[in-house]
Amino acid sequence: MAELNGAPVGPDELKALALINYGHFTSMRMENHRIRGFSHHIERLVRDCQVLFRSELDRDQVRAYVRQATADEEGSFVVRVTVFDPDLELGRPGAPAGPKILVTTRPAGTWPMAPLRVQTAQYMRDLPEVKHVGLFGALWHRRSAQLDGFDDCVFVDAEAYLSEGATWNIGFYDGEQVIWPNAEVLPGVTMRLLQQVHDASALGPVNIADLPRMEAAFATNTAIGVRAITAINEVEFPGEHPVLKTLRKEYEEIPAEAV
Missing domain, CATH: 3.20.10.10 (D-amino Acid Aminotransferase, subunit A, domain 2)
Structure with missing residues (x-):
């Protein structure tokens, strides 16, 4: 599963993330649609967005995108929220930024994990x-x-x-x-x-x-x-x-x- 600003994401939109690799993220283990420390993760995203993009991230929007992207998921899994600007150019990283929110999921391991x-x-x-x-x-x-x-x-x-x-x-x-x-x-x-x-x-x-x-x-x-x-x-x-x-x-x- 991968959604960018709440919509299915295509390869062209991911090009900047793959080729320029400038952005930030947080990963969260979700169990039964609940996350330990979720508010801390949101605050991390807001803080890091200011540092990397000098842009204010909408907390409620992040929550809404995560909620939508994981609505059909069951059990335990890891959801990752990545913030990046699909229009960022390698030669002009100082241009006004328009960061977007990418939400992806992957399976979660069983605890406790091997040493x-x-x-x-x-x-x-x-x-x-x-x-x-x-x-x-x-x-x-x-x-x-x-x-x-x-x-x-x-x-x-x-x-x-x-x-x-x-x-x-x-x-x-x-x-x-x-x-x-x-x-x-x-x-x-x-x-x-x-x-x-x-x-x-x-x-x-x-x-x-x-x-x-x-x-x-x-x-x-x-x-x-x-x-x-x-x-x-x-x-x-x-x-x-x-x-x-x-x-x-x-x-x-x-x-x-x-x-």
Whole structure:
């Protein structure tokens, strides 16, 4: 399913997204036509539209397009809202923008997902605070990690401090509290919701040298929920830990919002 501003979309309208690749998006797991943190996702779209296009996105219009595009969907699935300008020209990206709203869906995986083994990569996304469509660097490092026998990658800076995964946030448990890296990262909606409901959590620096003292590590985003990480480079973590069960329970108990 794919609709642009509420109508079926054709290849010509998607040409700018494919060839110029300038825009932003959010992905949301929908269950029975409800989404956890839906209002946070809407706010992300509004904020990022101002950053990328200096344009005001209509919240109610986004809701209406999502509601229409998913009306016939059943069960659990992932809906993605992508905002881009079909008329954007490569040579004149500073021209007045007319961003439109693309809504697509794909199947959702079953929770909890299999644990991840990840490899570190020195990298920081462009505009890390924005969930933009420029995924080349992230996918390059994910591919490199997979070719090295890992499932995914996690980014570190020049001093070996961890920030985020290719398309997810990362958290750790040190035996007392959940620690989220205080680096420049995308403020993921799932991470934000967990920070709100899990009292024993804090922001702090996490270096590669700190990993052996951590009792557990996990990845979060709307599609995967809370997913265990069992290895970062050569440092191993358990695939199951009481804190992971607690976080999953707390997250799944968060009331989902009607679209």
